[in-house]
Amino acid sequence: MPYSIMLDAGHGGSDPGAVYNGRQEKDDTLRLVLAIGEILQNNDIDVEYTRTTDVYETPYQKAMEANEAGVDFFVSIHRNSSPMPNQYSGVESLVYDLSGIKYEMAQNINAQLETVGFVNLGVKARPNLVVLRRTRMPAVLVEVGFINSDTDNLLFDNNFNDIAQAIADGILDTLNVGAVEDEMHYRVQVGAFRNSTYANRLLQELIEMDFPAYIDDSGQYDRVQVGDYMTLAEAVQMEQRLKRAGYPTVIVSMT
Structure with missing residues (x-):
């Protein structure tokens, strides 16, 4: 039986997420999620999405969708932001706690993104986040660079396909897809x-x-x-x- 995963493009609709020089987090996350999903589907993973268009759902609604779908994993894609432009750069992943397969998946995703050129800021526990606390399956939230970092935005735009592949590879590595x-x-x-x-x-x-x-x-x-x-x-x-x-x-x- 193939693995199943729900991909969540952070924010959407009336909630643009972080904004920098007209760039909106909700657009970057949706574009990236759809690219990741295509790669996973090509590797025989059953993929579902919280959204495929520019609509808004609360984090609680997204968690409940994943629970009702009964998927094996939940991965939410976001872009980070800092108080001041160009203050920080890099990728980090968030999990409910630093244990289990979700922690392994988060580490693998970060490691793959580091090969693309991002600074690896590590994996952090965030038990207060609804999509990590209310999901019944292993869940990871990935912050794919800072949207108000010119360095990260240049990396995001110039290496988009490699970034999608890196996140997908981090997931597939965790699942040992193709292993004996x-x-x-x-x-x-x-x-x-x-x-x-x-x-x-x-x-x-x-x-x-x-x-x-x-x-x-x-x-x-x-x-x-x-x-x-x-x-x-x-x-x-x-x-x-x-x-x-x-x-x-x-x-x-x-x-």
């Missing part, structure tokens, strides 16, 4: 404990709820994990089930 899947398997980790009593308590709780849980005690901690999946898509589905049940989760890859 029997060399990699995935588990969903729910907790890691020094005290085995706590690990066993959580294990029994999960088993009573019919989750295929067990304890991996091969390392320093007793790690309570669920499943052993040959594809990332299966692990993501289980992660979503566990999150709906109220458990914190991290997908871990094994070779």
Whole structure:
């Protein structure tokens, strides 16, 4: 089963986003999202969009659209802005917290954009952002350069296709698309404990709820994990089930 992703072009309609010398963030993000989506579709990813035209929806509406669509991932494209023109430049990605596959995807996207020429400002946790807090699937918000940086705008315009490819590659690298899947398997980790009593308590709780849980005690901690999946898509589905049940989760890859 192919992976599915919802791409969100930041702002739109009555909300132009950041504006600089007549340039509007909503236009840059829409153009870029459509280019990224085409690349992902050509790599057998099911792509949906929060918007494909110049319309406005609240961040909450966008998060609910993703939840209702049941997609595996959510990626929102924006452009940054600073108080003063040409004060900063570079790309950064935002996630709810610095863990799991969303963090890995954000790092991969930033790394790919750095090869295009952007300064890599890193990945930051922003748990207060609605599209990161209210989405049920792994979500990443990418700030593709500063719209009030002449350097970043020149890079954006002169390397547009490379930027779209870089973001798509960061996503595809995370999903291991094209990799040999029997060399990699995935588990969903729910907790890691020094005290085995706590690990066993959580294990029994999960088993009573019919989750295929067990304890991996091969390392320093007793790690309570669920499943052993040959594809990332299966692990993501289980992660979503566990999150709906109220458990914190991290997908871990094994070779």
